[in-house]
Amino acid sequence: xxxxxxxxxxxxxxxxxxxxxxxxxxxxxxxxxxxxxxxxxxxxxxxxxxxxxxxxxxxxxxxxxxxxxxxxxxxxxxxxxxxxxxxxxxxxxxxxxxxxxxxxxxxxxxxxxxxxxxxxxxxxxxxxxxxxxxxxxxxxxxxxxxxxxxxxxxxxxxxxxxxxxxxxxxxxxxxxxxxxxxxxxxxxxxxxxxxxxxxxxxxxxxxxxxxxxxxxxx
Numbered sequence: 001x002x003x004x005x006x007x008x009x010x011x012x013x014x015x016x017x018x019x020x021x022x023x024x025x026x027x028x029x030x031x032x033x034x035x036x037x038x039x040x041x042x043x044x045x046x047x048x049x050x051x052x053x054x055x056x057x058x059x060x061x062x063x064x065x066x067x068x069x070x071x072x073x074x075x076x077x078x079x080x081x082x083x084x085x086x087x088x089x090x091x092x093x094x095x096x097x098x099x100x101x102x103x104x105x106x107x108x109x110x111x112x113x114x115x116x117x118x119x120x121x122x123x124x125x126x127x128x129x130x131x132x133x134x135x136x137x138x139x140x141x142x143x144x145x146x147x148x149x150x151x152x153x154x155x156x157x158x159x160x161x162x163x164x165x166x167x168x169x170x171x172x173x174x175x176x177x178x179x180x181x182x183x184x185x186x187x188x189x190x191x192x193x194x195x196x197x198x199x200x201x202x203x204x205x206x207x208x209x210x211x212x213x214x215x216x217x218x
Contacts, residue, residue, distance in 0.1 A: 008085040011073045015140045019073035022132045026067030029124035030060065036117060056168065057176050058161050059104070062096045063125050066133045069093055087142050091212070092154040094137035095205050099158070101130035102204070103197060107179055143212035151205035158201055162194045 011019065034054055041050035054060055072084030083089060104126045114122045165180050175181040179193040 006086055006088055008082045009087060009142060011085065012140075015136075016073055018132075018136055018140065019070040022129075022136060023067055023070035023074065025124060025132060026063055026070060026129055029121055029129060030063055030067060032117060033060070033121040033125060036121060053174065053176070056165065058158070059100050059125055061161065062093070062100050063129050065093050066097050066129055069133075070136075087145065088150055088153075090137060090141045091146065091150065091208065092157070094134050094141070095151075095154055095201070095208055096157055097130045097133050098204060099197075099201050101126055102200065108177070111178065146209045146212045148206060148209055151202055151209060154205055155198065155201060158198060162198075166190070 034051075037050055037054055038047055041047045069084045069090060072081045075081045109126075162180070165176055166182065169175045169180070169182065173183070175183070178184070179197075180190055182190045185193075
């Protein structure tokens with residue numbers, strides 16, 4: 001790992017403006033989605049289970065990382081800001097939120113037709129937030145020090161999520177995404193789907209490394 005790429009960056013004023021906009025969008029989207037899920041759950045007496053499920057979506061977890069990274073940019077100096085302003089962390093988050101947008105568009109967008117506030121939350125979490133953070137990475141995150149070895153470390157996140165999703169589904173019978181539904185598809189199909197998504201993640205990661213090193217801002 002590159003020592004340079006593990007060093008924190010000092011956010012400029014322009015970076016902080018971008019971060020403030022992104023944080024506002026991100027936190028609003030997360031709170032909105034939670035409210036949309038929890039209101040009917042309270043009426044049905046399933047608030048706790050719904051809250052656990054809310055934090056069991058890759059989309060929610062990754063958007064939470066994005067919002068936390070933006071917020072860290074706006075904090076005074078401290079451990080949280082130091083961790084979240086490391087280029088290696090920011091790049092890994094950018095790759096993960098890009099996967100959210102790509103996987104959703106390919107696998108899930110056509111499976112439902114949200115309306116009203118559901119549509120607003122859907123676009124913010126799957127389109128606007130990914131676009132804003134990838135743009136943040138392109139514009140502001142240094143690319144020198146990027147190496148292919150980082151991609152394998154970033155891949156631990158989706159692998160950990162997949163493992164969690166399967167383990168909790170064995171206990172609860174609930175799957176966060178239809179392509180992970182082993183009860184419906186069988187475990188061989190679910191593992192195959194997960195490997196395809198992981199391959200997409202790795203391909204996007206290697207492309208970011210190659211493109212960042214060649215065209216990126218240092």
